[in-house]
Amino acid sequence: MEAKAPAAAGKPLGETQHPETMETDVLILGAGMAGLTAARALAEAGVQVTLLEAASRVGGRMLTVREGDEVVELGAEFVHGKPPELWQLIEEAGLETYEIDGDNYSFEDNHLRKSDEAGEGFAFLEQCEDWRKPDLSFAAFLEQHPELDDATRRHLINFVEGFNAADHHKISVAALGIQQKAEGEIEGDRAFRVRAGYDLLPQHQLARAQAAGAKLSLDTTVESVTWSRHQVRVQASQGGHPVHLLARCTIVAVPLGVLQAGRIVFSPHPPALQHAQGLCMGQARRFTLVFRDRFWASDADLEKLSFLFAFDGMPPVWWTPHPASARTLTGWVGGPRSQQLAGSTEANLAELACVQLARIFSRPVEEIRSQLLHCRTHDWHDDPRATGAYSYVSVGGVESSRRMSEPAEGTLFFAGEHTDTTGHWGTVHAAIRSGMRAAEQLLEEHRGIDVVRD
Numbered sequence: 001m002e003a004k005a006p007a008a009a010g011k012p013l014g015e016t017q018h019p020e021t022m023e024t025d026v027l028i029l030g031a032g033m034a035g036l037t038a039a040r041a042l043a044e045a046g047v048q049v050t051l052l053e054a055a056s057r058v059g060g061r062m063l064t065v066r067e068g069d070e071v072v073e074l075g076a077e078f079v080h081g082k083p084p085e086l087w088q089l090i091e092e093a094g095l096e097t098y099e100i101d102g103d104n105y106s107f108e109d110n111h112l113r114k115s116d117e118a119g120e121g122f123a124f125l126e127q128c129e130d131w132r133k134p135d136l137s138f139a140a141f142l143e144q145h146p147e148l149d150d151a152t153r154r155h156l157i158n159f160v161e162g163f164n165a166a167d168h169h170k171i172s173v174a175a176l177g178i179q180q181k182a183e184g185e186i187e188g189d190r191a192f193r194v195r196a197g198y199d200l201l202p203q204h205q206l207a208r209a210q211a212a213g214a215k216l217s218l219d220t221t222v223e224s225v226t227w228s229r230h231q232v233r234v235q236a237s238q239g240g241h242p243v244h245l246l247a248r249c250t251i252v253a254v255p256l257g258v259l260q261a262g263r264i265v266f267s268p269h270p271p272a273l274q275h276a277q278g279l280c281m282g283q284a285r286r287f288t289l290v291f292r293d294r295f296w297a298s299d300a301d302l303e304k305l306s307f308l309f310a311f312d313g314m315p316p317v318w319w320t321p322h323p324a325s326a327r328t329l330t331g332w333v334g335g336p337r338s339q340q341l342a343g344s345t346e347a348n349l350a351e352l353a354c355v356q357l358a359r360i361f362s363r364p365v366e367e368i369r370s371q372l373l374h375c376r377t378h379d380w381h382d383d384p385r386a387t388g389a390y391s392y393v394s395v396g397g398v399e400s401s402r403r404m405s406e407p408a409e410g411t412l413f414f415a416g417e418h419t420d421t422t423g424h425w426g427t428v429h430a431a432i433r434s435g436m437r438a439a440e441q442l443l444e445e446h447r448g449i450d451v452v453r454d
Helices: 033-044 084-092 117-128 138-143 150-164 173-185 200-211 256-260 271-278 335-341 346-361 365-371 400-404 428-445
Strands: 021-029 049-052 064-067 070-073 097-099 103-108 111-114 191-194 215-217 220-228 231-238 241-252 265-267 279-281 284-291 305-309 317-319 328-334 372-377 391-393 412-414
Touching (some): 021 033, 138 173, 256 271, 284 335, 346 372, 365 372, 412 428
Parallel strands (some): 049 215
Antiparallel strands (some): 231 241, 305 317
């Protein structure tokens, strides 16, 4: 059984549906997985909930497109490990998954060989677990290991920046240790994909929230939030027209980068925004190529190709959907190096990819070009609704997510993967956990003020 998209994803808050100022119990800003999860939990508890989403779709940084029979993920792609909250939803929605496996390769000195760069990177980071020393950056941490040769040092930097979309001069070693330990608790060395497309998960969550009475307004950009205890006024724009909304409390579930860019003006300034400065919005660029055939698999040694690391090239990481037989290759670059692809169009990326793949697989570039059908990408850095890929913790910021998760006078609550308090920053299951936590906090805070309907 597959989850189906809801018949009506959302209606405008314009004159035909609502008066000039709309009132509700709870407003949720952002309909990514955090906001959708919170909306469902509250609606099922009997709370009057309205979701506001700036985009014309739900899902946030989960974005799936389909090219014929090929499913192409342009945002979140992998189910990392076995986090129970995420798997419960996947099973509830009846979505089929498969586990990523196969052979990993490295391309170095014009030579393609089997390797396990990811495994070596994770093994090195085990030294950061239960970190008790003063926090420092990964760059400073590497300086404490003069025994590492230049090649190993380079690979570790590429691994940390690629996996976390982070600048290794900024990312916290203490946070890397927390993350490493958290990964171990959920079998984080395993990865899975949703066969029919990851976007079916937020669609399922939306359908459940709406069935419980939650309302959704798409294409609604929040501009300002004015608040005092148990009273919130939100000013938004929808199709160029102003919209005013009143609520008793609000869950802010927009990405970290949107908050840090000041795209929403809060008055007064809640403490969570100050704590947000201990986090960084990671940058990455990814694109997926759809080919006529799995040309690389004509070489028997590469038939089970999964990840390919070409750290001296651009992009430095590639992957296939193996063991699925899809005819796609995805290129990925995380951290500061992603700026090298800033402003690149799909045509630019396609040509860059063809040249790089011809070199890696020792094939004429014309052959690769003739195989290519489509190149698809989404620039999350330039998307004003995201302004980046996902969050990471900067030096000294280990407590920032926990402090962001503390409600402001029982009125403003913050959710999103950047507010996760379990060490799983940057993941779908972190967003889900944060949405559940924010909903629980709101219900606990407001049991005495008649937010929950009889």
